[in-house]
Amino acid sequence: MTEAPVPVQQGVAGPFWEAARQGRLVAQRCQGCGHIFLPPRRWCPRCWSTELEWTPCSGRGRVYSFTVVHQAPSPFFQERAPYVLAIVELEEGPRLMANIVGVEPGRVHIDMAVQVTFERRGEVSIPQFTPAEEGVPDAEAR
Amino acid sequence: MPWGAAIAAASELPPGRYPHMTVLDLYEEAVSLLLREWRLSPQRVDGLLCAPTGMARGEETDIFTHERLAHALGLRPTFSETINAGGATYGVMVQRACWAIREGAASVVLCLGAGKFPRVGQGGADAMARMVSHPEFEYIYGAYIVPLYALIARRFMYERGTTRQEMASVAVSARRWAMLHPHALMRGAGPLRVEDVLASRPIAEPFHLLDCSVPCEGGGALVVARDDIAREMNPRPAYVLGWGEFHSHGYVTWAPELATTGARCSMEQAYARAGLGPGDIKVAELYDAFSICPIILLEEAGLARHGEGGRLFAQGHCSPGGHLPVNTYGGLLSYGHTGDASGLSMIVEGALQVMGRAGERQVPEAEVVLVHTYGGMMAEHTTLILGRKR
Numbered sequence: 001m002t003e004a005p006v007p008v009q010q011g012v013a014g015p016f017w018e019a020a021r022q023g024r025l026v027a028q029r030c031q032g033c034g035h036i037f038l039p040p041r042r043w044c045p046r047c048w049s050t051e052l053e054w055t056p057c058s059g060r061g062r063v064y065s066f067t068v069v070h071q072a073p074s075p076f077f078q079e080r081a082p083y084v085l086a087i088v089e090l091e092e093g094p095r096l097m098a099n100i101v102g103v104e105p106g107r108v109h110i111d112m113a114v115q116v117t118f119e120r121r122g123e124v125s126i127p128q129f130t131p132a133e134e135g136v137p138d139a140e141a142r
Numbered sequence: 143m144p145w146g147a148a149i150a151a152a153s154e155l156p157p158g159r160y161p162h163m164t165v166l167d168l169y170e171e172a173v174s175l176l177l178r179e180w181r182l183s184p185q186r187v188d189g190l191l192c193a194p195t196g197m198a199r200g201e202e203t204d205i206f207t208h209e210r211l212a213h214a215l216g217l218r219p220t221f222s223e224t225i226n227a228g229g230a231t232y233g234v235m236v237q238r239a240c241w242a243i244r245e246g247a248a249s250v251v252l253c254l255g256a257g258k259f260p261r262v263g264q265g266g267a268d269a270m271a272r273m274v275s276h277p278e279f280e281y282i283y284g285a286y287i288v289p290l291y292a293l294i295a296r297r298f299m300y301e302r303g304t305t306r307q308e309m310a311s312v313a314v315s316a317r318r319w320a321m322l323h324p325h326a327l328m329r330g331a332g333p334l335r336v337e338d339v340l341a342s343r344p345i346a347e348p349f350h351l352l353d354c355s356v357p358c359e360g361g362g363a364l365v366v367a368r369d370d371i372a373r374e375m376n377p378r379p380a381y382v383l384g385w386g387e388f389h390s391h392g393y394v395t396w397a398p399e400l401a402t403t404g405a406r407c408s409m410e411q412a413y414a415r416a417g418l419g420p421g422d423i424k425v426a427e428l429y430d431a432f433s434i435c436p437i438i439l440l441e442e443a444g445l446a447r448h449g450e451g452g453r454l455f456a457q458g459h460c461s462p463g464g465h466l467p468v469n470t471y472g473g474l475l476s477y478g479h480t481g482d483a484s485g486l487s488m489i490v491e492g493a494l495q496v497m498g499r500a501g502e503r504q505v506p507e508a509e510v511v512l513v514h515t516y517g518g519m520m521a522e523h524t525t526l527i528l529g530r531k532r
Contacts, residue, residue: 008277039279039396065300065400067292068347069284073267077284085289085346087395097280097395110300126282 002075004121013040015054020125025116027094029055038094059116060132061090068105084108088129102130145415147240148379149528150250150372151180152493154362154486156325157478160258165195165361165482168256169211172361181375182250182365189221189242189251189366191235197226197257197273197482211254221248228517229429229485230387231255232364233524236489237385239366249368256361257482274519276393288354288432289346290394290519295434296348297400304437306348308452310339312433313352313475315461320472322462322503327356327478334476339433353433355473360480362490369532380496383510384416384527394519404523405442405514412525413444418510420444423527425495425505426466427488427513430473436460439514440468443525467505470495485515489526496528 009017016038019026029036032049043050066086072078084100086108100108101117113132118125153176160168169192176182192207204210208222221242227234232255239251260266271286280290298304317334320326334352342351365375372379388411390404391397413419420443428439440451445466454460460468471477471491474484494500495508513526 005282007279007282010278013278039276065293065297067289067296067349068344069289069292070344070346071267071288072284073271073286074284080284083284085283085285085293087293087400095395097276097283097285099283110296121282 004076006121006124007126011040012042016040017124019054020118020127023118023125025057025059025127026054027057027090027092028052036092036094038096055092057090057092061088061114061129063087063100063108063110063112063114064089064095065110066100066108068108086129088114096127098127098129100130101128145240145244145382146369147243147366148369148372148381149236149364149489149493150367150375150379151176151182151365152362152490152497153179154325154490155360157327157358157360157480157487160359165256165258166207166210168258168359168361169207169254170214172254172256172363173211173215176363176365180365184216186250186371187217187252188219189239189248190215190217190219191222191239191251191253192224193231193255193257193482194224194226195256195482219248221251227522227524229431230515230517230522230524231482232485232489233385233513233515233526234387236364236366236382236526237387237524240382240385243366243368249371251366253364253366254361255483255486257480257484258359259357259479259481261357276395280393280395287519288349291432291434292346292349293394294400294438294520295432298434298438299348301401302441302449302451304434304449304452306340307336308456309348309353309433309437310336311452311456312430312436313339315455315458316430316469316473316475318461319470319503320476323472323477324501326472326476327358328472328476349432355431355475355479358478358480360478361483362486364486364489364493376497378497378530380493380511380528381530381532382526383529384412384414384418384525386411386415386523386525388523389521390523391521392518397521403438403442403516403520405439405516405520405525408523408525409443409512409514412512412527416527416529418527422510423512424507424509425470425492425511426468427470427492427511428468429485429488429515430469430475431479431484433475435520436468436473443512443514462503470500470503470505485517488515489513492526492528496530
């Protein structure tokens, strides 16, 4: 068993990880142009405004793309292989990379509705995604 | 419109493993080869461009390569720097060399590269994962180069309808070309069938082992010279007719689109500057770290309609004897992927095809060749259009 990789915190993402520790997913919203984005930045990547605020996300999204990884980059991930690496598009717009967990890798598909869950890694919690539960409104309902 | 510069000379070391040489040794070896194959005197050279060493190994990167090589060669150039745009480095070099020549800052520019791809099994994948993925938002999920490209491939397949078999046929076509190149790493491995690619072990779906380029070591050299000097060195130089460049994203997760890449913006610039269109291109050399890449790039170049790039490969049109030869040296898939020097291989080949020096694999109609290289996770793009006539 090798150590679980944890986010190398750099820049301005502190509040993102603090919210994640509490089981909440947040993104940055530009007060200038309204753009909602991740990962956190010092300025809005669309208009360069520095007037930013944190906004809660529903945690719902869809699989934008995914791959089932058989050969992992390190022993920690090899123990989890085959695992699903995906890009999830949140219903608020921003994209996040995550693993799709709690599902057979072969059942994951593009546009699959997913919802956030948090995985504890040492002192931090990282967002992961799992198939959305039946009856939970997903991105299609927006 | 003529740009006043041409690739006058191009040489490349056979791709392989050079365990007793450092990357700097490989640089010097590449220059030695150039000097054996072409007539060039030190008095003539006033420009020198190199790439950083050690990047693909994720360790001890040296960004003063141009100073070390100027010292080794006894050069005192008026135009010199170490440039990095990943796989697009050498496309960028040729462009910068053309600009310098056009501005009168230099007249003969040596463009050099060498690299060593680490063996993936020895911690190499993790070292490269740290380099190419976002340390806070990507690396922690087990991202590294192959799955990051697999995300691009999967989305492209979803949007354009490209099939696994079509992707596999890119590797099959590359092998057929490699078998015509005396130095191709996989020449001796014999022909490949679509079934072989599909039956190789999965790495990150949709990619199996044979969808991935072959890591190795190597290096090469180009001489970009002012037209008149180029013709003195080589009666049939490869004129640089057009060029384009575009940088679309930093990390795969936040690329605006995955099926539409920055390649299109780069290609469109190159066509416009050359006053040419897709119909004028006789041969395409398209950076192919993975089997999906030449399909994406064919469609981005307008050489295939959306959704039809894969079919061109599957029907053999891009193979030897086909009407649109692609990666005539075997590609990174079967010629070899020389780490930090990989982006040089397809420019060397494009130039040799235009010069009519490609030996057994020569495409007689190679009057206009499009060379596209990209770096990062399909993030940094450069396009060159090379031609026999100005």
